[in-house]
Amino acid sequence: MLQAAFEPYGQVQHVKVIRDKGVAYVKFEKASSGALAMENLNGAVLNNGRGPKVKVLLAESPNARNSPHTQRQLDLELAFDPDNVPPRSRLFLVVPKTADPQAIKEDMGKCADLEYCKTDLIASKGVVFCKFLKASAALKTMEGICDAGMLCGYKVKCMLAEPKSKNPRMEGLMHAGFGPSVQ
Secondary structure (H helix, E strand, O other), X not given: OHHHHHHHHOOEEEXXXXXXXXXXXXXEXXXXXXXXXXXXXXXXXXXXXXXXXXXXXXXXXXXXXXXXXXXXXXXXXXXXXXXXXXXXXXXXXXXXXXOOHHHHHHHHOOOOOEEEEEOOOHHHHOEEEEEEXXXXXXXXXXXXXXXXXXXXXXXXXXXXXOOHHHOHHHHHHHHHHHOOOOO
């Protein structure tokens, strides 16, 4: 039943059900497929409306479970960075400083669910920030750019943008009593 529910969103590699915990893990071939499934299936009722209702979340890697970050710290990162809603919806691109900002904006404008493309830092730092309405759209765009290695004829690197609270200034605010202390 889970395999059938998740397959419309992409190539499912593996489904693991842990019945005694009421948890299942669905692994997709591509991250964008997993994000698309989360966006569409979270809160859905499976089995032709007879249940169960599913809660679809991004699974933590086994290493992340031992991380000092708590859910409260992750929530605080979102509070400090309203642009990170939904999470994993922003891309950071490293481009040549000589790249044409308008050409990049036009090329990115063809991407589904693009909210904005900020190119004002190309000449000084060689970076572009792009925000999408959905995490699945950002991930699909990232996969396409990474597969091609090019954008508008320029060799680029593309990655998910970190929440702004990851920067040292925000860490300082957290240490100054505006959030939980980081150990």
